[in-house]
Amino acid sequence: MSVTSVLDVKDLTIKYANFPAVDNISFDVQQGDCLGIVGPNGAGKTTLFRAILGLQSFSGNIKLFGYDNSKYNSIIPLIGYVPQKVTFEPNFPATVSDVVSMGLISDKRIVKGAKLIQECGCCWNRIYQSIKKNDDKITQALHTVGLESLRDRRIGELSGGELQRVFIAKALVKDPLLLILDEPVASVDVESQTKFYNVIKTINEQNNITVIWSSHDLDAISKYANRVACMNKKLYFHGEKEKFFSDKELLKTYTESSMQMHMHDHNHDMH
Amino acid sequence: MILEALSYAFMQKALIAGVAVGIICSFMGTFLVLRRYSLFGDGIAHVAFGGISVGLFLGVFPLWTAFIVSILGGLGLQKLRQSTKISGDAAVAVVLSSGFAVGVILVSASGGFSVDLFSFLFGSILLISDEDLIMILTISTGVIATLILLQKQFLHLTFNEEQAKLGGLQTTLLNYAFVILAAITVVTSFRLVGMLLISALVVIPNITAMMYGKGFKKTVGISLGISVFSVISGILVSYFFNVAASGTIVIIAVGILIGTLVLKSTGILRKVDIKTPSKITHNS
Numbered sequence: 001m002s003v004t005s006v007l008d009v010k011d012l013t014i015k016y017a018n019f020p021a022v023d024n025i026s027f028d029v030q031q032g033d034c035l036g037i038v039g040p041n042g043a044g045k046t047t048l049f050r051a052i053l054g055l056q057s058f059s060g061n062i063k064l065f066g067y068d069n070s071k072y073n074s075i076i077p078l079i080g081y082v083p084q085k086v087t088f089e090p091n092f093p094a095t096v097s098d099v100v101s102m103g104l105i106s107d108k109r110i111v112k113g114a115k116l117i118q119e120c121g122c123c124w125n126r127i128y129q130s131i132k133k134n135d136d137k138i139t140q141a142l143h144t145v146g147l148e149s150l151r152d153r154r155i156g157e158l159s160g161g162e163l164q165r166v167f168i169a170k171a172l173v174k175d176p177l178l179l180i181l182d183e184p185v186a187s188v189d190v191e192s193q194t195k196f197y198n199v200i201k202t203i204n205e206q207n208n209i210t211v212i213w214s215s216h217d218l219d220a221i222s223k224y225a226n227r228v229a230c231m232n233k234k235l236y237f238h239g240e241k242e243k244f245f246s247d248k249e250l251l252k253t254y255t256e257s258s259m260q261m262h263m264h265d266h267n268h269d270m271h
Numbered sequence: 272m273i274l275e276a277l278s279y280a281f282m283q284k285a286l287i288a289g290v291a292v293g294i295i296c297s298f299m300g301t302f303l304v305l306r307r308y309s310l311f312g313d314g315i316a317h318v319a320f321g322g323i324s325v326g327l328f329l330g331v332f333p334l335w336t337a338f339i340v341s342i343l344g345g346l347g348l349q350k351l352r353q354s355t356k357i358s359g360d361a362a363v364a365v366v367l368s369s370g371f372a373v374g375v376i377l378v379s380a381s382g383g384f385s386v387d388l389f390s391f392l393f394g395s396i397l398l399i400s401d402e403d404l405i406m407i408l409t410i411s412t413g414v415i416a417t418l419i420l421l422q423k424q425f426l427h428l429t430f431n432e433e434q435a436k437l438g439g440l441q442t443t444l445l446n447y448a449f450v451i452l453a454a455i456t457v458v459t460s461f462r463l464v465g466m467l468l469i470s471a472l473v474v475i476p477n478i479t480a481m482m483y484g485k486g487f488k489k490t491v492g493i494s495l496g497i498s499v500f501s502v503i504s505g506i507l508v509s510y511f512f513n514v515a516a517s518g519t520i521v522i523i524a525v526g527i528l529i530g531t532l533v534l535k536s537t538g539i540l541r542k543v544d545i546k547t548p549s550k551i552t553h554n555s
Contacts, residue, residue, distance in 0.1 A: 053437055077439030088430055089305055091481050093490035102427040103438065154484055174438075 004066040006031055006178050006210045007052065012060035014047050021047040022058070025235035029178075029212060029227075034204045036225030036241070037214040038254065043232040045214040046084055049182050053081060065177070080171025080209075082164070084182040090156050096166050097151045100138050103173040141173040145199050161192030168199065172209075179203060181213035185220070193217075197224050218251075230254055276510050284399045285516070289502040291411035292460040293472065297498035298418050299456045300473035301491050302449065304481075305429045307359050311348070311450075312473040314363040315457040316466035318344035318370030320391060322458075324377035334406075334458070341458045344370055345450035353446075394465030394517035396506065403462070410459045417452055425449060426487055464517040471521040472498065479528045482535055497527050 007029040014022040022044040029035050039045050050056035052064070054072045061068065064075045080103075142148045145165040150158065155166065164184060171179060181200070185193045201224055204211045215221055221228060221241065228244040230237040236254075237244055244250065276282050296312075303311050322340030326333030344366050351362040390398070399407075418425070427435040428445050436442045461469045480494035505520030512519075 055433065055437075073439070076437055079437070081434075081437050083434075086431060086434065092305060092430060093301075093481050093485060093487050094426070094430065095486035098426070098487045099430070102423070102430060102434070152486065154486065157484075 005029060005063070006033070006065060007212070008061075008063040008066075009048075009052070010061040010063075012048070012051065012058055012062060014044070014051055014056060014058045020233055022051070022231075023233045024060075025231065027229055027235060027238040029210060031210055032204070032208055033227050034200070034211045034225050035213070035227045035229060036221035037212065037229045037231065038216065038218065038221060039214070039231040040216075040254075045231065046182055048231070049081070049083075049180055049212075049214070052180065053079065077174065078177045080168075080174065080176035080179040082167045082171050082179075082181045082184055084186065086163075086167055088155070092156060094155055095152050096142070096147060096155060096158070096169075097138055099155055099166055100141055100169045100173050101134065103141075103170040104134050104137060137173050137175075138169075141169040144172055144202065145169045146195060159192075161189060161196075164192070164196065165199070168196075172203065176209060178210045178212070181211070183214050183216070185215070185217070193220070200224060218245075218254075272511070273507065276507060281397055281399070282506070282510060284401070284404050285396045285506050286503060288399050288404050288407045288463060289396055289506055289520075290499050291407050292463050293476075293498040293502040294495055295411050295414045295418075295456045296460050296469070296472040297476040297494040298415065298491060299453055300477045301480075301487075301494060302425050302429050303453060303473055304477045308363070308453070309474045310360060310363045310367075310470060311345075311453055312457050312461075312470040313466075314348065314367040314370070315341050315345055315454050316461045316469045317367045317374075319458045319461060320466055321370035321373035321377075323391060324374040328377045328381055334462075337458050338455065340370070341454040342451050345454035346447060349446055349450045390465075391462065392465050392467055393515060394461070394463050394468060396463040396516045396520075397509075399463070407459055407463075410455060414452060414456055414459070417448075421445070421448065464520060468517050468521050471524060472501075475521070475524040475528055476501065479524075479531050482531050497524065501527065 005028040009028065010026045011024055012022055012026070013020060013024050025048075037045055037048075047056060051058045052062055054069055054076060064072075064079070067075055138151075139148065142151055145168050147162065147165050147169060150162060155163065158166065168181070168184070185196055197220055200211060200213070203209050213225075222245055225241050227239065228237065228241045229235060230244065230250065237247070237250055277286075300312075303309060319337040319341045321344075322337035323333040325340060326336030329336070348362050348366045351357050351365065352359060357365070424435075424440055424445055427438060427440060428442060428449070432442055435445075457469055457473075460472065464472055476494040476497040477490075479497055480490045483490070483493055485493065501520050501524040505523045506516050508514075508523070509516035509519040
């Protein structure tokens with residue numbers, strides 16, 4: 001049985017007013033991968049994720065589980081996505097449990113998407129099982145991110161780190177085949193970061209969920225990812241992490257460009 | 272005294288219709304307030320006035336034209352927001368004035384209608400006919416059933432539309448279903464409380480309920496409780512003191528809001544910040 005990539009990106013270009021945000025990049029992601037995408041601010045990481053999720057127009061080709069965007073309505077619910085920013089009303093009357101349960105709404109469509117993947121003889125041994133009751137699924141997802149005790153807490157009362165784990169639980173509750181996380185620890189304290197990375201490791205290794213996450217934290221990438229993509233509009237590297245971290249020239253270029261971007265942002269903020 | 276009041280058929284009909292309208296307004300209002308559509312009720316009620324004028328002008332049953340014109344107005348409002356990126360309040364202002372302008376033109380062109388337009392402006396809850404009551408109960412049942420059926424989808428859509436879309440929801444269809452349902456709710460209700468006061472029944476019980484800091488289901492429950500209590504007590508008080516029922520209902524709801532604010536400021540209610548003007552942006 002041939003193995004189809006979870007994600008296959010070919011010659012992808014995305015432009016904003018004729019300026020390329022993503023410039024002709026190609027890469028693939030296999031089942032079970034934990035791909036860390038590094039790149040400075042403005043490198044096009046979020047734009048890339050939005051294109052993968054069908055929220056952004058592009059030229060080139062993106063295939064998820066072997067299907068192009070004509071099947072996105074069925075495929076997208078199989079993906080758990082935690083964006084860099086989630087905006088909601090501060091007084092929103094929803095508990096942690098309410099928010100996590102939102103991930104279960106499209107249950108029927110998830111089953112339809114899973115069937116589509118199996119019927120077409122793709123690669124999956126994994127069979128989607130929707131036998132657990134919704135409540136059990138919510139409890140399990142909250143357990144995975146360590147938030148069972150906050151189940152009935154209103155979301156407006158949570159810290160940044162707790163909110164981040166709520167949104168991961170929301171993404172996990174539908175048993176995704178692919179989890180995409182956009183700079184998930186950007187504004188979280190060190191202790192919460194460690195908890196988060198351990199959650200991601202468990203999800204990836206024990207639950208065999210393919211993970212793609214973007215980060216500026218090279219230490220975390222070196223510890224928790226098994227593959228690395230380095231981009232700054234163009235793709236400069238894609239492959240095994242050992243290869244990335246052994247390429248001193250590439251690392252130096254990345255660190256310098258990140259530092260320059262950081263200084264630029266800092267000066268911009270000062271003004 | 273209360274038993275005497277309840278023995279009158281007009282009071283019974285007013286209470287039953289009032290409770291039904293109180294339930295649909297506060298239930299629908301939860302989503303309208305959270306989606307920053309608080310003035311949607313006002314906008315659609317003004318459009319409904321235009322619709323009633325069209326019906327009277329053409330000589331057809333005005334409530335049906337009110338429903339049709341209001342649903343079209345709601346869909347137009349949605350389209351205006353989506354395709355032109357006009358903000359929600361500005362879109363409501365455009366639709367509100369357009370609908371009202373049509374009504375004013377048709378009224379003046381006809382030299383004034385014989386019907387009591389005053390009752391449309393301020394409501395006529397004590398003048399409910401049997402036919403009105405049946406219609407209100409039928410439509411309210413349909414609205415409540417649809418809201419229960421779609422509440423999770425509407426909650427997700429309200430919480431974050433992009434996330435809802437990625438969750439596999441048909442957000443465009445749901446948005447249209449939402450405005451149609453809201454328009455039906457407003458037109459069903461505004462004859463009772465009047466087009467100038469409909470927003471109060473949609474908004475006030477909900478912002479009061481949200482101060483209690485509960486989850487979605489409990490907030491909806493508290494809002495329904497406040498709404499139904501305001502309607503029943505408002506009708507009874509208006510009967511005993513011979514004042515306008517719609518105004519009394521709204522004043523009682525406002526009283527509960529003020530009472531809740533006092534409880535909150537004295538620390539009896541759990542402290543929950545009310546920051547409706549801005550949104551939380553969680554940078555994960």
